[in-house]
């Protein structure tokens with residue numbers, strides 16, 4: 001038993017380090033919405049350069065990045081093509097409908113990755129009686145859809161089809177840097193075919209707040225209008241942006257540690273009878289596993305783990321997710337695995353334990 005929670009529920013659970021807090025405290029600040037905050041301006045320049053775009057805008061959250069981008073790209077009645085598990089469809093409170101008045105056309109991807117043929121088939125004919133297909137939106141890496149990485153070739157094919165038909169393309173890059181660290185493909189190459197792309201600061205980068213949306217000069221000017229309209233224009237936000245600057249300089253390479261820890265966790269889980277996971281399927285900091293053969297519902301398993309100082313995320317009765325981040329060290333992985341073994345072992349009657357196959 002221990003007093004510190006090993007919180008694998010999400011990489012949003014990470015807290016700013018002491019050095020990051022010091023950088024925040026020392027930040028030079030100004031009026032952000034007058035574009036007079038030097039630290040925010042610096043962060044936006046860094047992210048625009050990183051992503052190979054003209055300009056960028058600092059927003060309080062990734063959700064607001066998606067919603068502002070959707071609002072810039074779409075008029076009421078337009079249609080956005082996304083994976084059925086996309087964050088914008090499932091976890092942004094119906095914002096696409098509420099704020100942009102847009103329709104969603106959801107595709108069944110392979111762990112969140114759909115292909116050019118699916119997009120071609122989903123694009124509507126140009127007729128006055130059907131919605132206007134306007135935007136293709138993807139997530140790199142895919143979150144709830146299965147933690148996969150979009151291969152560059154698939155991105156190029158999908159955005160190529162979008163462009164041919166006059167659609168814009170948006171990348172929810174909440175974990176885009178994780179993809180770069182896992183594959184070696186530069187984020188600017190992943191971002192190149194997109195009209196808009198953003199990265200989250202409050203996931204693997206370990207900042208407390210914020211995300212940065214990038215695009216062309218014209219796109220960012222439009223985005224500023226909706227930043228104000230949605231209440232995302234701030235004041236001395238350099239305090240927050242300083243965390244982002246610090247993280248981009250110091251926390252990118254270390255994402256590899258999160259990936260190693262997730263892989264160690266996945267391999268360890270695979271060895272626990274009753275838990276079903278294919279470690280080979282995961283390359284970044286998100287893993288999914290099935291607990292249906294443990295004899296415990298995911299909710300119950302998680303509750304028992306929390307008593308032992310470990311927490312995962314429950315997706316449904318049998319599926320769970322674990323996400324590694326800066327507050328989970330390599331030495332936390334065996335501790336977490338021991339807790340899972342203990343909980344699962346205590347739940348299974350001996351005879352059943354032998355009969356179980358994975």
Ligand SMILES: *Cc1c(COP(=O)(O)O)cnc(C)c1O
Nearest residue numbers: 061062063087139143172174200
């Ligand atoms: C977390 C997440 C978001 C939302 O980001 P916040 O900064 O938490 O608002 C959007 N898309 C994906 C894929 C995410 O994982």
